[in-house]
Amino acid sequence: MKKRISIKKLTASLFAGTILAVTCAAPPVHAEELPYDTYNYTYWEDIALTPAAYVPVGTVTGATVGTDGFSEPQDLCVAPDGLIYVADTKNNRIVVLNETMTETVRVIDSFDRDGEQDGFDAPYGVCVSENMQLYIADSNHKRVVVLTPEGEFVKIIDNPQSEILEEGFDFVPLKVTVDYADRVYVIAKNAFEGILVFESDGQFTGYFGTIDVKITLWEKFWKRLASKEERAKQQLYIPTEFTGIDIDDDGFVYASNIDSDGVQGVRRLNPRGEDVIQKGENENLGGDLVVGSYGTYAGPSEFTDVTYRGKGIYSLLDRKRGRIFTYDREGNLLYIFGGLGTQEGTFNTPIAIEAVNDQILVLDAYNNSIVRFGETEYGSLINDAVGLRYDGDETEAIAKWQQVLKLDENNELANTGIGKAYLTAGENRTAMKYLELGRNRKYYSVAWKRYRNELLIAHINVIMTVVIVLIAVCLLYTKVLKKKIGRGRRTKAKEGGLA
Amino acid sequence: MRELFSAQKWKYAFYTVSHPMDAYYEIRHRERGSVPIAVLLVVLFSFSFSINRKSASFVVNNVYPLSVNALTELAAVLLLYLLFCVGNWSITCLMEGEGRLKDIAIATGYAMIPIIVCFNLATIVSQFVAADEEAFYWVIMAAGIAYALLMVLMGIMQVHNYTLAKTLVTIFLTFIAMFIIIFIVMLFVDLITQVYSFFYSIYQELIYRM
Numbered sequence: 121m122k123k124r125i126s127i128k129k130l131t132a133s134l135f136a137g138t139i140l141a142v143t144c145a146a147p148p149v150h151a152e153e154l155p156y157d158t159y160n161y162t163y164w165e166d167i168a169l170t171p172a173a174y175v176p177v178g179t180v181t182g183a184t185v186g187t188d189g190f191s192e193p194q195d196l197c198v199a200p201d202g203l204i205y206v207a208d209t210k211n212n213r214i215v216v217l218n219e220t221m222t223e224t225v226r227v228i229d230s231f232d233r234d235g236e237q238d239g240f241d242a243p244y245g246v247c248v249s250e251n252m253q254l255y256i257a258d259s260n261h262k263r264v265v266v267l268t269p270e271g272e273f274v275k276i277i278d279n280p281q282s283e284i285l286e287e288g289f290d291f292v293p294l295k296v297t298v299d300y301a302d303r304v305y306v307i308a309k310n311a312f313e314g315i316l317v318f319e320s321d322g323q324f325t326g327y328f329g330t331i332d333v334k335i336t337l338w339e340k341f342w343k344r345l346a347s348k349e350e351r352a353k354q355q356l357y358i359p360t361e362f363t364g365i366d367i368d369d370d371g372f373v374y375a376s377n378i379d380s381d382g383v384q385g386v387r388r389l390n391p392r393g394e395d396v397i398q399k400g401e402n403e404n405l406g407g408d409l410v411v412g413s414y415g416t417y418a419g420p421s422e423f424t425d426v427t428y429r430g431k432g433i434y435s436l437l438d439r440k441r442g443r444i445f446t447y448d449r450e451g452n453l454l455y456i457f458g459g460l461g462t463q464e465g466t467f468n469t470p471i472a473i474e475a476v477n478d479q480i481l482v483l484d485a486y487n488n489s490i491v492r493f494g495e496t497e498y499g500s501l502i503n504d505a506v507g508l509r510y511d512g513d514e515t516e517a518i519a520k521w522q523q524v525l526k527l528d529e530n531n532e533l534a535n536t537g538i539g540k541a542y543l544t545a546g547e548n549r550t551a552m553k554y555l556e557l558g559r560n561r562k563y564y565s566v567a568w569k570r571y572r573n574e575l576l577i578a579h580i581n582v583i584m585t586v587v588i589v590l591i592a593v594c595l596l597y598t599k600v601l602k603k604k605i606g607r608g609r610r611t612k613a614k615e616g617g618l619a
Numbered sequence: 620m621r622e623l624f625s626a627q628k629w630k631y632a633f634y635t636v637s638h639p640m641d642a643y644y645e646i647r648h649r650e651r652g653s654v655p656i657a658v659l660l661v662v663l664f665s666f667s668f669s670i671n672r673k674s675a676s677f678v679v680n681n682v683y684p685l686s687v688n689a690l691t692e693l694a695a696v697l698l699l700y701l702l703f704c705v706g707n708w709s710i711t712c713l714m715e716g717e718g719r720l721k722d723i724a725i726a727t728g729y730a731m732i733p734i735i736v737c738f739n740l741a742t743i744v745s746q747f748v749a750a751d752e753e754a755f756y757w758v759i760m761a762a763g764i765a766y767a768l769l770m771v772l773m774g775i776m777q778v779h780n781y782t783l784a785k786t787l788v789t790i791f792l793t794f795i796a797m798f799i800i801i802f803i804v805m806l807f808v809d810l811i812t813q814v815y816s817f818f819y820s821i822y823q824e825l826i827y828r829m
Contacts, residue, residue: 164683562750564677565678565749565751566749568749572747572749
């Protein structure tokens with residue numbers, strides 16, 4: 121793995137970081153006091169330290185919200201009305217917190233099912249649909265329970281029946297999400313074929329978004345050589361399971377998975393289950409690019425959850441190094457923050473991530489807490505600029521990008537953003553400068569072509585005159601020269617050739 | 620060294636580019652070539668290579684700028700040049716080649732001219748191309764390399780008075796010879812270090828006991 125740190129960039133970003141620490145008014149946490157490094161990768165896949173995009177602003181535990189402590193909570197979900205639902209797995213209950221996460225609104229640990237009292241057994245996943253219905257992956261009861269937000273029983277989805285399911289398939293739902301049409305997407309244990317999809321009436325319709333198994337040529341070659349008995353003993357090539365799931369406004373499903381190659385840790389699945397995610401210039405959606413090769417801290421990032429944050433921005437939670445990676449719709453890595461540890465603002469076992477307003481919440485299953493991160497000026501500028509670009513408002517984004525550059529002068533996205541805006545405005549020369557700094561070949565070429573045409577049109581008189589004069593001179597010169605050379609050759613021949 | 624400033628020798632180097640077969644024959648039999656010029660051309664090639672890596676427009680260039688070091692590249696190129704010449708010489712000595720080490724060095728060195736020209740030309744052209752016009756750049760680069768390879772082939776052939784088939788065989792054997800040389804050098808270095816550490820430990824022993 122490449123490991124270079126450009127000192128210039130490092131000092132520049134440190135400098136920018138200090139400026140941020142001074143100028144950043146709210147929240148009052150200084151960059152130097154952060155319990156983690158904030159950085160990004162340059163075009164050359166160098167680590168460049170950046171100002172912090174998000175800083176920890178508090179931790180929520182059972183005690184702070186006035187209820188019993190959480191016990192290995194596994195999932196959290198923000199409802200459309202702003203309430204926060206926590207799947208408190210080992211306590212077999214769902215805890216509902218208010219918008220500001222200061223107190224418990226209600227605790228759902230049982231429901232009335234046709235006159236019978238029923239409860240949960242290890243609810244791993246929770247989700248609130250747009251139509252305000254609460255979906256709970258009641259894992260050990262092997263069912264998905266649908267309730268009203270107040271805890272009234274609506275229906276139960278269990279026991280999927282289909283020919284495509286294996287004989288004796290054990291339905292253990294882990295994560296659940298719902299789209300605008302009340303279709304239910306469930307990640308189940310050992311369901312390697314993909315995400316299980318249920319219609320709103322609870323009918324199982326099939327698998328969705330299978331991750332293709334990658335078999336190298338070398339493995340195929342060995343398979344060829346192996347005998348039948350040997351082949352039977354070899355381990356099966358099983359696709360990786362999805363780990364986390366979220367849904368965007370258009371009903372596209374974002375699903376994270378653990379990619380052992382560190383290339384693609386998230387997929388965006390269209391209604392047909394095809395991956396339509398956009399990748400950036402480096403074709404990588406796998407988190408950390410520079411990773412060690414030894415020890416427990418080595419290896420590619422392992423994403424456990426994904427959250428869609430609107431305007432094409434989504435964040436991924438890496439359980440290996442406790443980092444949160446945020447990408448935009450085009451697959452550009454926007455910023456990285458977070459880390460493992462015992463200080464406030466770090467995690468032990470990060471398991472789920474959610475975004476609420478301008479905050480990011482990370483659920484820690486070991487510390488039984490929710491860590492809240494608030495955006496800094498740097499983070500909000502990037503978010504706004506990317507959002508404006510998503511809306512097609514590139515000229516308005518330019519002001520935001522310029523402010524980003526003040527905080528982090530080597531930010532390639534900001535340079536590209538400004539360059540693109542200048543390109544739309546027709547200022548091709550300036551656009552070229554910024555696009556080269558942002559190392560965007562495609563748009564640089566567009567700008568350069570336009571600038572070249574401008575130059576040609578502006579100077580066509582001079583250029584054509586020079587060309588015609590040159591041709592004339594050449595013609596004259598060759599005519600004169602030919603005579604001279606002819607004479608020269610003759611004299612040389614007379615002298616007897618080679619000296 | 621005086622040859623470096625001889626206009627005639629320089630002219631002949633360029634004549635070699637346009638008439639490789641004739642020129643290489645004369646280089647072997649009539650002393651028209653010059654080793655210093657050949658070495659200088661190899662040095663120039665190394666610099667053109669570094670300049671191309673560093674300064675070609677970023678549209679076509681994907682070299683990490685901090686990884687370009689003209690001096691290490693120069694050392695590597697000169698070492699390879701030496702290795703190739705010695706390797707070829709040691710093979711052709713055994714295979715009735717007529718060329719001397721000097722001729723091989725000149726033949727290879729003069730063949731660098733098209734690469735020097737094309738690399739620098741391509742570096743300049745790259746400043747003017749956009750993303751879908753990269754082909755111009757690559758064609759120039761490829762033409763330079765192809766012509767240079769052709770010139771090396773012709774040079775070796777003429778200098779040793781070989782047929783084409785024999786030239787190809789000897790060039791193949793040259794690469795094997797180069798590997799053998801590297802292998803022996805490494806063995807030798809290893810041996811030297813061991814001998815050195817042996818004497819060093821004796822020295823240390825003596826120092827401690829005195």
